[in-house]
Structure formats: C-alpha cells, structure tokens
Amino acid sequence: MDITVVKCSSGQPANRPPWDVYFLKLAMLASERATCPRMHCGCVLVHDRHVVSTGYNGSLPGSPHCYTDGCLVVDGHCVRTNHAEINAICQAARHGLSLLGATAYITNMPCTSCAKALIAAGIIRVVVFSDYHNTLAEHFFTEAKVELCRLPMPERTIHYELEKYSSARPFAEPHCDCEN
Numbered sequence: 171m172d173i174t175v176v177k178c179s180s181g182q183p184a185n186r187p188p189w190d191v192y193f194l195k196l197a198m199l200a201s202e203r204a205t206c207p208r209m210h211c212g213c214v215l216v217h218d219r220h221v222v223s224t225g226y227n228g229s230l231p232g233s234p235h236c237y238t239d240g241c242l243v244v245d246g247h248c249v250r251t252n253h254a255e256i257n258a259i260c261q262a263a264r265h266g267l268s269l270l271g272a273t274a275y276i277t278n279m280p281c282t283s284c285a286k287a288l289i290a291a292g293i294i295r296v297v298v299f300s301d302y303h304n305t306l307a308e309h310f311f312t313e314a315k316v317e318l319c320r321l322p323m324p325e326r327t328i329h330y331e332l333e334k335y336s337s338a339r340p341f342a343e344p345h346c347d348c349e350n
C-alpha cells in the first residue's frame with residue numbers, strides 16, 4: 171500500500187472557529203427557529219464539548235406561533251413563547267439529560283428568570299455576545315459563582331464551500347419525499 175502525506179499549502183483555514191465561537195454560532199443558528207418577531211434568541215447547552223440540547227424562543231409544542239397568530243402581549247411583553255434557555259432546559263429534561271457542570275451559549279444575556287433557571291439546572295458557565303434589558307442575570311451569576319463570558323458577536327457567515335471540496339458532489343436536482 172502506498173501511503174503519502176500531502177500537506178495543505180495554506181495550513182489551517184483562517185475561519186476555523188475556536189470552541190466558544192463555534193457554539194455561539196450554533197446558538198445564532200438556533201435563533202433562526204424563533205417564532206416571535208419581537209425577539210430572536212438561541213441557546214445551546216454544552217457539556218465536555220458535547221451539545222446536550224438547544225433551544226430558541228418559541229411557542230409551546232403544537233401551539234400557535236406569534237408570526238401567524240400574533241403576539242400575546244401583557245404589560246408590553248409577549249408571553250406566548252418560552253425563552254430559548256427554558257426551551258433548551260426543557261428539551262434536556264424531556265430526554266433525561268443532566269446539565270450539571272454544563273456551559274450555556276446564548277445569543278443574549280438571559281432575563282432574570284432564565285438566569286435563575288440555568289443556575290438551578292446546574293449550569294456553571296455562561297457565554298453571551300449581547301445584552302438584555304432590565305436583567306439581574308449578572309447579580310445571580312455572581313452570587314452563584316457562575317462564570318460569565320461576554321464575547322464579540324461571531325461572524326454571521328457559514329463557510330461551506332461545496333463546489334471547492336474535491337470529494338463532494340452537489341446534487342443536480344435535490345429532492346426529498348419525506349413528510350417534513
């Protein structure tokens with residue numbers, strides 16, 4: 171068998187993200203599923219670099235969406251959806267997955283209620299790239315000794331260059347017969 175090492179002339183790609191940026195980008199991607207026009211938020215809960223669960227601010231399973239049926243506004247706030255963090259915690263609960271010692275990657279600083287829920291669920295580190303109005307999150311994180319990291323917003327580009335990869339072949343006519 172003839173084995174040859176073929177070195178890449180350009181080295182590591184410049185856009186290969188570090189772990190924190192990678193998971194924050196996943197949180198941004200999760201936020202695209204949000205069902206309320208007033209806010210798009212995404213949350214990814216990670217343990218040992220393993221994604222335990224993801225969430226976005228969305229209606230209860232099977233319930234109407236704000237985009238189609240309108241926001242349910244109480245005192246100026248839409249209450250139709252669960253926040254992304256709560257949905258991520260609930261998804262882990264549905265599947266019996268522990269969040270003890272996990273890190274929460276969130277597009278925004280959590281609201282006070284979500285911050286408390288994350289702490290109670292066992293989250294020990296929170297990584298965000300933007301702030302949230304009227305939140306006491308930092309107060310409770312400090313009290314609970316939860317590490318808080320404010321990173322810059324990751325770039326919004328996903329670098330998948332299908333046409334450039336020598337082993338990949340684009341479909342001539344993509345199609346799917348599934349009911350999704």
Ligand SMILES: [Zn+2]
Pocket residue numbers: 205206207208236240241242248249250251
């Ligand atoms: Zn809404």
Ligand SMILES: [Zn+2]
Pocket residue numbers: 253254255280281282283284285
């Ligand atoms: Zn919240």
